[in-house]
Amino acid sequence: MRFFFKTRYEQDIDLFRDNVDRFWYGLLLAILLAMPFLVEQFWLGEIANVFILAIVGIGLMLLTGFTGQVSLGHAAFLGIGAYTHAILLHLGLPMIVTIPAATLLSALIGAVIGFPALRLTGIYLAIATLAFAFIIEQILIRWESVTGGFAGFAVDRPELFGIGIVDDIPFYYFCLGAVILAVLAALNLLRSPTGRAFIAIRDSEIAAQSMGVNLARYKTLAFAISAGFTGFGGTLFAHRIGYLAPDAFGILLSIQLLLMVVVGGLGSIHGAIYGAIFVGALPQIIAILRDYLPENVARQPGLEPGLFGLILVFFILFEPLGIYGRWLKVKLYFSLFPLYKKATFKRQKTYTKSERFR
Structure with a gap:
């Protein structure tokens, strides 16, 4: 068993717990x-796809896992980022402009x-967020002069410093750098007063408001930051699929994104990556x-969505x-072995908010 003692206040906000974590x-x-x-x-290519999903998962995790706001419309933000990036590229703007835009x-x-x-x-x-996703999907279909409608359009192949990105x-390396940047940004956000306010809202809105947290401000900010992360992932997703069409950003994708954060483990950046x-x-x-x-059975067209729902x-x-929660239990089991208590690893009963007042 390895014991960890904090001897400095700075250790509470360090990105790494100790040198062992830094090594791994x-x-x-x-x-x-x-x-x-x-x-x-x-x-x-599959690993690069996981990196892109991890960026989107981090964005949704900040909203759902850390602020407690459920969203079934993040496929729309992914589509907004992808289409905006691809359209600006088609107009001749460089990637260093289109991605931030x-x-x-x-x-x-x-x-x-x-x-x-x-x-x-x-x-x-x-x-409400699901309705927003349907609205964005219809805009992508009907605005044919810009989005190409059902036909869609091919994404241009840009270059960065003379290299075909x-x-x-x-x-692969571009996606790796992007996911590292997203993880560092999310971790630093969660260490800031804004991140603490997000967590306070998730745990209890009444308690957070009594401590001076402006609910309207921080909920809106959580949506904005989450959508920004997702749009950033959408710029990479556009190049991953190579051809944009409205049906790529439908309700199934939103369900997959929600499945990603729930299966990975709500309330953890690790969970977003495991889910991806x-x-x-x-x-x-x-x-x-x-x-x-x-x-x-194998030819059934709804096999994949059905399995997604069943797993969820x-x-x-x-x-x-989620997966990260199970991993923590496994680590705790081996750190305490053979002195563990059987009751420690029993699944704890959870209650909805309405049931807590009974």
């Missing part, structure tokens, strides 16, 4: 940097949507399983803390 994260970074020389081109526009629209939704919570907020290895790995790998696993399933229900019922 440094080793992980070294492996990721060497990955293009270790795996084939196909898997390199798409991120900023997504954040502004997130703030506009967040402000009217201040009085909504729970299922009503989820329905969407080629396999440069795109899970959601990124699940379609490949389903594709492999189709070869072993009966033909009439199972995690909510049997592992509400």
Whole structure:
């Protein structure tokens, strides 16, 4: 068992708990940097896709996991970022302009949507964000002169300092740098007074308001920041799929994003990354399983959405803390072994907010 003692106040806000954590994260970074020389081109693209999902997951985690605001419309912010970036590229603007512009526009629209939704919570907020996603999808379909409608359009292949950024290895490193930037930005945000206010709102809006937290301001800010992260991920997602069409940003994608943060573990940046790995790998696993399933089952068009929903229900019922929560339990088990107590690892009963007052 390894004991950890805090001897300085600065340790409360350090990004790494101790030198052991620094070593393991440094080793992980070294492996990721060497990955293009270790795996084939196909898997390199899949890992880059996980990086993009992780950025989007971090954005949704800041809203849902840390502020307690449910959203079923983040596919719309992803589409806004992707389309804005692709359209500006088509107009001849460089990537160093289009990516910040798409991120900023997504954040502004997130703030506009967040402000009217201040009085909504729970299922009503989820329905409102779902309606917003449908509105954005219809705009992408009807505004044919800009978005191309159902036909869509191909995303230009830009260059950065003379390097084709969407080629396999440069795109991988670009996505790796982007996800590192997103993780550092989210961790520093959560250490700031703004992040503390988000967590206070999630735990109890009444208690947060009594401590002087402006609910309207911070809820709107949470929507804006979350949408900004998602729009930033959308700029990379546009190059990942290569061709933009409205059906790529439908309700199924919103459900996948929600599945990502719930399965990964709400209230944790680690959970967003674990969820991205899970959601990124699940379609490949389903594709492999189709070869072993009966033909009439494997050819069902709704197999993948059905499995997504089934997995989400199972995690909510049997592992509400997600993959990261299970990982923490495993670490605790081995750190206490053989002196652990059996009751420590029993699933704790959770209550909804309405049930806490009984």
